[in-house]
Amino acid sequence: MKGRLEVTALLAGRVTSVEVQPGQRVKEGQILARFFAGPEQASLERYQHEFELLLVQRMRDLTNEATSQALTSLRAEMELARFQLEQRLVRAPQAGVVSDVRIRRGQHLSEGEVVVALVQEDSPMxxxxxxxxxxxxxxxxxxxxxxxxxxxxxxxxxxxxxxxxxxxxxxxxxxxxxxxxxxxxxxxxxxxxxxxxxxxxxxxxxxxxxxxxxxxxxxxxxxxxxxxxxxxxxxxxxxxxxx
CATH class of the missing domain: 2.40.30 (Elongation Factor Tu (Ef-tu); domain 3)
Structure with a gap:
């Protein structure tokens, strides 16, 4: 099938859920599968909790520069944690129809392995x-x-x-x-x-x-x-x- 696009895993990991099935139409950016993201989720929650505590301190004392710098540093850490958490999701790079699902829940994939294949609805053979x-x-x-x-x-x-x-x-x-x-x-x-x-x-x-x-x-x-x-x-x- 011409125009067939194989979506691969960005990182190695264990599949926790498969969000699509063959024949399903998907939109660009739609989640196709999720990988285990326990450490990444825990890091993000920890940074968010610390950020909220520091933000309260900052509101109590707006002149505290140390708290301000700590907030800036934590904000960067949170953005990095969100990015790492996003890497545990496999999203559709374009709209199309799922022609093949290569994975199952609980399966361990290596980086670069095919997750699903997408085609355009009117793709020629x-x-x-x-x-x-x-x-x-x-x-x-x-x-x-x-x-x-x-x-x-x-x-x-x-x-x-x-x-x-x-x-x-x-x-x-x-x-x-x-x-x-x-x-x-x-x-x-x-x-x-x-x-x-x-x-x-x-x-x-x-x-x-x-x-x-x-x-x-x-x-x-x-x-x-x-x-x-x-x-x-x-x-x-x-x-x-x-x-």
């Missing part, structure tokens, strides 16, 4: 294919590909190539490109070229039914690169006679 590197000179934008999704044998979807990679990439580069979730389920041998094609719709037809594409679905792609007379395929020695 895109197919990324890995074709043999030797076919790169024969692949062109506007060419055709045929997709057969896993689990839907002989149900072919016709695609138009939008973009062909200018470089061949190896297995390690493909794994980095796809990310750890998808890379583990694929086996890549040798150099490949990455080809992108758009799906004409967010739905496909299979056995007379209208079904939806989902992010991460896999399948097999065939790309047409050239045509040849059947007789030349059977008897290659005749090729010099034809142009």
């Amino acid at each position: 895109e197919v990324i294919a890995m074709l043999p590197g030797g076919s790169r000179p024969l692949l062109t934008q506007g060419g055709r590909m045929r997709l057969e999704l896993d689990g839907f044998q002989y149900q072919y979807q016709e695609l138009i190539i939008d973009q062909v990679g200018d470089e061949l990439v190896g297995p390690e580069e493909v794994r980095r490109y796809l990310g750890p979730e998808l890379a583990e389920s694929l086996t890549v041998n040798g150099a490949v070229v990455l080809v992108r094609a758009h799906a004409p719709s967010r739905f496909f037809e299979a056995d007379g039914r209208r079904l939806a594409y989902f992010d991460g679905m896999q399948g097999t792609v065939d790309a047409r690169v050239k045509t040849e007379r059947i007789i030349l395929t059977i008897i290659p020695g005749l090729k010099p006679l034809f142009h």
Whole structure:
């Protein structure tokens, strides 16, 4: 799904609550998940209590400069504590629809791990294919590909190539490109070229039914690169006679 945004954890911690579910629409800034924030909450409450006590002293004696300086210092400490407490919340960086929730309550996450994935409601679908590197000179934008999704044998979807990679990439580069979730389920041998094609719709037809594409679905792609007379395929020695 194009425009898919993975929201990651800013800090390591334990998930105390998951505030959204797949398919839910969220606004920018909305809380998606909460991490355990006991020490951060306790620090903020302590600073607030000390600030209130000093503020009372300051109101009793407006000439006390030491109290004034202490209030200024505490105010800065409170702002830092609020910032650290805010870091224990995961908020939506933009409005969208929750397409995937990767976490559960009580789970411990490391910094940078995916929490949820967001998409735009009208995001188009895109197919990324890995074709043999030797076919790169024969692949062109506007060419055709045929997709057969896993689990839907002989149900072919016709695609138009939008973009062909200018470089061949190896297995390690493909794994980095796809990310750890998808890379583990694929086996890549040798150099490949990455080809992108758009799906004409967010739905496909299979056995007379209208079904939806989902992010991460896999399948097999065939790309047409050239045509040849059947007789030349059977008897290659005749090729010099034809142009």
